[in-house]
Amino acid sequence: MALVELRGVSKSFSKGDETITPLDNVDMDIESGEFVSLMGPSGTGKSTLLNLVSGIDRVDSGTITVAGTEVTKLSRSRLADWRAANLGYIFQTHNLIPVLTAYENVELPTLLLKLSSAQRRQRVELALEAVGLSDRADHYPRQLSGGQEQRVGIARAIVAHPKVVVADEPTGSLDTETSEQVQVLLQRLNKELDITMLIVTHDTDVAQIASRQLVLDRGKFLEKGDEGSMSSQPQPTPHLFQQ
Structure with missing residues (x-):
């Protein structure tokens, strides 16, 4: 059974x-x-697909199952708990809370889990280390570059040890150099931490870091290729999920 x-x-x-x-x-x-x-023309439902998989939106018909749970059958209240424990979301515009530090932004998803304060701290510190921002934990979003803000967003997406991370144009608001850095980071997290990822993008370079590319066109999926090009060499990542 697929994840x-x-x-x-x-x-x-x-x-x-x-x-x-x-x-x-x-x-x-x-x-x-x-x-x-996942690629495709604007307005073809790529972001809609992410919202359906994450339970933010509801299907008209059909079923979506993630890690053995039929998401389409969950009530709104149960969906919130399920999402907190199973799914991480990376946004194009970071969506950080400006009055919270990087540490506090990353900590937010863990507040919905049954963790001790020590366990929460450990997860947040490891997540920030994984994205290379341990030294920016006390900085507010206004004190960070766009790339650093997105890395905080990525740390927030992985801090709860989700089964799946979905990302909506995660490099869309970044310059070329910063985009490449984020691509390497996502590739590394997928390989080192075995995180399942579904990424929507318009950028063919971003799409090519994936192991499989799909195109959404006129309501249907088209397979674009079986293997992406792994041009950047991943670097070791802290073993978040072994704690």
């Missing part, structure tokens, strides 16, 4: 008198530890 399974998933939206169907009876499997990128 992420979509079966017969459809989702439509109304826009004036028009009905838009970005996902039309689609199936998709993502195996544990896999790194999948």
